[in-house]
Amino acid sequence: MQLTFRVDMTGQTVGPGGVHVAGTFQAPAGYPANWNPATSALADPDNDNIWELTVNVPAGVYFYKFINGNSWAGAELVPLSCGQDDGGGNVNRLATVGGTGLRLPIAAFGGCATQLRFAVNMSGQTVGVGGVHVVGNFQSLAGYGANWDATAIPLRDDDRDGIYEVQISLPAPGRFLYRFVNGSTAAGAETVPAACGTNDGTGILARTVDATAAVNTTPTLCFASCTACSGVPSTSYPTYWWNDAVFYEIFVRSFYDSNGDGQGDFVGMTQKLDYLNDGNPATTTDLGITGIWLMPMMESPSYHGYDVTNYKATEPDFGSMAQFEAFLAAAHARGIKVIIDLVLNHTSSQHPWFTQSLNPASPYRNWFIWSATNPGYLGSWGQTVWHPRNGSFFYGAFWSGMPDLNWRNPDMKAAMWDASRFWLRKGVDGYRLDAVRYLVENGSTQADTPETLAVLEEFHDSLKAVSPNAVSVGEAWTNTRGVVPYVQNDRLDLCFEFDLASAILNSVRQSNPIALRNQLTLVNNLYPRLQYATFLTNHDQNRVLDELGGNVDRMKQAASLYLTMPGVPFLYYGEEVGMSGTGPDEDKRRPMQWTAGSQGGFTTGNPWRALNSNYAQFNVATMSADPNSLLNHYKTLIRLRNNQEVLRKGYYLPATATAATLLAYARVFGQEAVLTVANLGSTAVANPVLSLSVSTLAAGTYRVTDLYTGQSAGTVTINSQGGFSSWSSTLPSLAGNQTWILKLVSTQASSAASAKPAFALSLYPNPAASQARLALAQAPAAQSQLTAYDLTGRVVHTATVSGSSHTLDTSGWAAGTYFVRVQSGKATVVQRLVVER
Structure with missing residues (x-):
């Protein structure tokens, strides 16, 4: 499709570099890379200060901005009213290209044309394969060819809330007629009711919109209706199966050895599934997790597995494909979802693809990144990234044994998509994606490139085409604002929230809730509701018990926090029994501690790595027998989360408490709420006074119960704003490093739940x-x-x-x-x- 950019440079001094446009359209249009400010030049042959460029692109949504000159120093500042924030405070223009070309209205450099946003609620409709479109008598004016063309303007539902939207630019204000179309043909056009319809001149009724302001938005009404969809949902955001899950991260080599060779294996994991979840929700002896993340289990020459030699084979140390399939079936029989590590960024240097690429004439040469000379620059953290081999240099961001794949090669990309579909067809429930920030380099810019985000959009489409319910969890190890773009625009479903994990540990260590309170506010504001992964530490970090100085009370406190917060929680194996581990990665991944007996009950042979010295006290058997143990604390918390929908799906609200060491927050779902009150200090707080300013709870009296102990905590009166002020529970004082998990249930709960x-x-x-x-x-x-x-x-x-x-x-x-x-x-x-x- 042709896409024409036009910008009015009146009032600007155009330098010798001319005028350019950069954005996500460049690579699809045949330019070397996206977001290059010097390759897509506009022209003004008639000297009227209107600069233009026409490119050919596939249908899609493209982000762009104009540049006065040919470097980013001349980039325009796009007003938010006609653009979209990329998550980092940078605003870009956007153009939606459908089944016809688009000749964008002329926009002033750094200015906005009239904006018109269409929105329709498709709840109750089966959206056709053609998607949702809008048609009207504005299309020609907006540059979309003929009016009433049902193929030209697709709407999108990026946040999956059932509301489809699109924003277009108009050269001038006016009153316009429009209809929504379910599909991409006129046969799918809605029948607009007479109550809100206007004759379009042919006897057919259409909706009307007055686009007289700078930004204009149509009402979000139901398809073929004059009203909003009936009823107000209990929550205004979508949730998915993973929002109901508690995941458990397993390093297969260290979990349980079934045959005495010192290596954990698939059969051993299968034998220990009843410890994780026995499939009977009525029992309380199992841990209760409902999801498993397996660290790399594909064929690899290394102990850790992050350098793959065969993307369609299991690691022989762990067992056969048949044994993996038996484990998967046994997990599913217990209601446990299983996701596996997928390494997209690089392979092993022993992978046949790479060994064949050593020959410059091989068709696999361009599956990796080769240079005749050493480009000379270092990696994102100062490491060597160009490695010599056979007189040339190949790029490997992590080390020479892990050459980076060339995601600009369509044959390589097709092979990786094929590998990802292979495991989905085996029945895995999704992937944890390693090192997603580094997939596609743009010269010496190695992390977070637009090309990387584009690859993840393709991954999303490939994943969902085979398994629509499969989940993708990314490791984008950076600050929160840098992570958020990875879960936007149909890229990944979740990413790990590293800054939140650090804030939990820092606040618990320092007995000060401020850092954690601030981080919770930031996370709640930036992410799609609940769509991020929470954890304490993982296989690349020091174990939690070490981070908290061996203090088990603080360990319990940290667990209470992240298992009652929004998000999707992930436990690292052995965390629940207080395994320690610092220093080399191998020491953070030592064998699981099952008993106080020989080799901790992990193996009857010699373990691949020596056990922690604390295994005699910190093990499953010993802690199972102690009702006050860390393990039983985790079991209780996970059971509460599994049983309480509000803890899995409720939105977050900050609450306030009188004592400086207290952190309080609420989760609200429908007409139920849970109030978490954590004393991060080491001394008790007597009769803490709590307040919640506002919520969507109905006014009335609510019974309060501490879910952890089952004790009554009195009643609280919810005011007309859905909050309460200066309330104290009837519980005893809140001890140091202790947490209340208070459930609020209306005394009129049955009638409130059914009320419309x-x-x-x-x-x-x-x-x-x-x-x-x-x-x-x-x-x-x-x-x-x-x-x-x-x-x-x-x-x-x-x-x-x-x-x-x-x-x-x-x-x-x-x-x-x-x-x-x-x-x-x-x-x-x-x-x-x-x-x-």
Whole structure:
């Protein structure tokens, strides 16, 4: 499809470098790489200061910005109203190309044309393979060819909430007609009801929109309806099977040896499945995990397995393919999902692909990255990345035994997609992806390139085509803002939240909740709701017990925190019995400690690595017999999470407490809540006073129970904002490094759960940037009162709403989560609104 960029440089001094455009369209259009500011030049042959460039690209969504010159120093600052934040504070323009070409309206350099956002709720509809489109009499004006063309403008549902959206640019304001189409042919066009329809001149009814402001958004109504979808969902974000899971990370070599050769194996893991989950939810002797992540189990010459020699074979030390399949079937029979490590960045230097690439004439040569000379630059952490071989140099980011794959080679890419589909067809439930930040280099820029993100979008499509429910979990080991793009735009489902893990340990160590409270707020604001992986430490880090100075009470505290937080929790094997391990990676991956007997019950032979010296006290058998042990603490926490939907799916709210060492937060799902109160200090806090400013809980009296002990904690009165102030439980004082997990249940729970909202409230877009539109359906009063609160309960906006719609100006609001409360007559509805910057 042809895509034409046009920019008005009036008022700009165009330098000798000319005008360029850079973005995600460049590689698909045939340029060497995306986001190169010097390769895609625009021209102004008629000297009217309108610079243009036409390229050919496949259908898709492309991000771009204009450059005055040919370097990033001349890049325009795109206003947020006509662009999208990439997660790091940088705003790019976007263009949606469908089944026809797009000639973008002229935009001023650094300025915005009129923006029009379409949104439709497809709840209750089966979306066809053609997707969802919008048609209307604006298409020619917006550069999409003929009006009413059903192929031209696709909508997307990036956050999977059932609401399909697209934003387009218009050269001028106006009133326009439009309809939504389920599919990409006119046969799928909605029938617009007469109550909100206007004759389009042919006798067919269409919707209308007045695009008279800088940014205009249509109401988010149901397909073929004049109203918002009936009923308000219990939560405004999607959840998936992995949000119900607790994962357990296993290093196969160290878990259990079934044959006495000193190596853990598939048969040994199968024999120990009843320890992890016996398949009977009524029992309490098993750990209760519902997911397993296997560290590399494909054929490899090294002990760790991250240098693969055959992507379709099991590691012989661990057993045969048949034994792996038997393990997988046994895990599934117990309700345990299994994901495996997939190393996309590199292979082993002993992989046949690489050994064949040593020959410059081999078709495998370009499957890796070769250079006739040493480019000379170092890696992201100062390491050597160019390695000599046979008179040339190959690129390997981690070491010479792990040559990087060339993801620009379509044959290599096809082979890797084939390998990933192989294991999905075996029945694995998804992948943990190693080192995802480094897949595609752009010269000396080796991490977080746009090309890497594009490869992960392809991976997503390949994965979901074979197994739509498969999960992808990425290791993007960097700061939170750097991780977030990896879980956006249909890339990965989850990434590990390293900054949150560090904040948990630091706050527990320092008896100070501030760092953790701040990090929880950041994570809650930036990620898609609940879609990140929580953990304490993993196979590359010092064990938790060592990080916490051997203090078991602090270890229990850290477990209580991350197993009651939002996100998808991952335990590292042996964490639950306090295994230690620092120094070389092998020492962080020592054999599992099953008993106090010979070799810790791991093997009858000589273990591949000596056991920890603490195995006689810290082992499964000894701790199982002690009701107050760390292991039984983990069992209780995991059982609570498995039994309480609010702990798996509830959204996060900060709460406040009087003592400086206390961290308090709430999880809310539907009309239930859990309040976690953790004393990070070493001394008891008597009668802590707690407050919650706002939530979506209905007003009324709630019974409070400590889920961990089963003790009653009294009652609390929830006010009209869904919060409470200066409440104390009836429990004794909260001891040092102890945690209350308080369940709030309405005394009118049965009637509240079945009650229908008196009217429907929709907020869109959500997340919002500079403004959000509010739509009411079936509101009983002519006027409604609107109040918006931040998470502290501070009122940030009030208004009287006349009719069924209202525009909220959020441009002055800080990024974060807000609650919008609308009262119409005696009925009240509360919805969450996220504001992004």
